[in-house]
Amino acid sequence: MEILNSDSANILANRAAIARRMMSGFGDGEVSMGTPFELNLPKFEELAEYDVAYLAYSLQTGDAELYLGYVRWLHSMLAGHGLPGEVIVPMALANLNRSVREVVSLQNPGQVEALFEAARTVPAGAAAHPETFLRPEGAMAGLAAEYLDRIVHSDRRGALDLVRQAIEKKVEITELYLEVFEPVQREVGRLWQMQKISVAHEHFASGTTQMAMSMLYEQIFKNDARRTGCAMVAACVGDELHEIGLRMVADLFEMSGWDTVFLGASAPMQAIATMLRETGANLLALSCSMIVHVENIRRTIAFLREDGFADLTILVGGFPFNLSPRLAGIVGATGYAPDARTAIVEARRFCPG
Numbered sequence: 001m002e003i004l005n006s007d008s009a010n011i012l013a014n015r016a017a018i019a020r021r022m023m024s025g026f027g028d029g030e031v032s033m034g035t036p037f038e039l040n041l042p043k044f045e046e047l048a049e050y051d052v053a054y055l056a057y058s059l060q061t062g063d064a065e066l067y068l069g070y071v072r073w074l075h076s077m078l079a080g081h082g083l084p085g086e087v088i089v090p091m092a093l094a095n096l097n098r099s100v101r102e103v104v105s106l107q108n109p110g111q112v113e114a115l116f117e118a119a120r121t122v123p124a125g126a127a128a129h130p131e132t133f134l135r136p137e138g139a140m141a142g143l144a145a146e147y148l149d150r151i152v153h154s155d156r157r158g159a160l161d162l163v164r165q166a167i168e169k170k171v172e173i174t175e176l177y178l179e180v181f182e183p184v185q186r187e188v189g190r191l192w193q194m195q196k197i198s199v200a201h202e203h204f205a206s207g208t209t210q211m212a213m214s215m216l217y218e219q220i221f222k223n224d225a226r227r228t229g230c231a232m233v234a235a236c237v238g239d240e241l242h243e244i245g246l247r248m249v250a251d252l253f254e255m256s257g258w259d260t261v262f263l264g265a266s267a268p269m270q271a272i273a274t275m276l277r278e279t280g281a282n283l284l285a286l287s288c289s290m291i292v293h294v295e296n297i298r299r300t301i302a303f304l305r306e307d308g309f310a311d312l313t314i315l316v317g318g319f320p321f322n323l324s325p326r327l328a329g330i331v332g333a334t335g336y337a338p339d340a341r342t343a344i345v346e347a348r349r350f351c352p353g
């Protein structure tokens with residue numbers, strides 16, 4: 001494991017204690033935020049843990065943007081809820097800064113202070129909202145916009161009709177995945193983050209996209225691609241629930257002639273080891289979307305390396321790795337890819353077939 005900074009390792013190891021300290025640092029009645037249940041926000045304990053994890057990995061990778069991006073996200077979420085980010089975020093930053101110093105004895109306090117200083121300059125309010133993920137140009141731009149429109153208006157039949165028509169027009173599955181479903185899912189996340197749609201809309205949208213993907217399975221498993229003789233297992237570890245991106249990765253491997261075993265969300269590490277043994281897989285794809293689950297990926301890889309898979313090719317990917325690809329080295333992976341198409345190219349280096 002590559003440790004670039006001992007402070008980050010200490011912060012990570014003590015992240016639950018730091019998060020608890022942060023929670024006790026928010027005095028009653030300072031700012032009334034309502035409960036997460038009412039507000040549709042992640043639980044405050046969860047937010048405190050993200051805060052600590054983003055800080056630690058930002059120090060470890062040397063990517064300040066990892067932490068600053070998180071602070072922008074927090075501002076955007078608060079602005080979406082009409083809450084005063086310009087009051088809450090500086091309080092949260094001061095609280096984290098104090099909690100870290102109370103729990104961990106920092107080797108390089110200057111580096112931590114510099115990060116907090118930069119975080120305090122992140123603009124609050126609507127300025128923190130991200131740009132749209134929909135690409136304005138390209139052959140699939142119109143379809144993506146229309147598909148988004150239908151799923152955010154709870155029109156499942158209409159959304160699936162669009163996909164059916166695209167299949168009839170012989171639109172490539174890779175294009176549908178990467179130029180329609182991927183940007184649309186991210187856009188759904190952006191709209192939820194800004195509170196333009198509710199969590200119910202997001203759930204509906206993701207369910208519909210998974211249904212649309214299932215409609216393509218007859219083609220994906222048609223077996224007309226040349227089989228490579230390579231096999232892969234794909235899993236999310238720990239409490240990770242985001243499995244759509246990983247499913248796209250597994251499906252595109254299947255279409256490229258690999259035998260694939262998709263385990264989906266929350267796979268225990270022993271179960272992954274069993275499946276790797278049973279299938280004799282050449283490659284493992286691990287995915288996570290939440291920064292707090294990066295540590296689970298590191299632990300899973302360390303466990304597998306000890307458990308007879310010292311030389312197994314392990315690729316990682318998902319939201320935090322896209323924010324900072326250096327995290328792949330930190331978790332001990334063989335490689336990383338930003339999307340499903342690039343993952344296949346990367347995998348061919350290890351199993352050309």
Ligand code: B12
Nearest residue numbers: 042185189241242243244245285287315316317318339340
């Ligand atoms: C759908 C969704 C959910 C669904 C997931 C359903 C499912 N069955 O998968 C549910 C409702 C469960 C969910 C829950 C939560 N979510 Co959510 N979710 C999303 C959303 C909107 C879309 C995810 C998606 O489908 N993306 C599309 C895929 C195609 O993209 P991708 O995952 O990046 O995958 C591509 C590449 O990264 C790569 N890749 C992926 N894996 C791998 C693996 C390998 C090996 C390789 C090489 C490549 C690779 O290839 C893929 C295809 O090209 C995202 C927004 C976003 N930006 O992604 C938020 C998002 C990830 N969620 C978020 C949050 C906060 C949460 C919750 C904490 C919410 C809460 N509790 O209130 C929980 C946490 C749950 C948990 N414990 O895991 C935030 C995270 C913010 C942050 N700064 O960290 C996001 C970014 C939303 C936002 N904009 O605020 N979520």
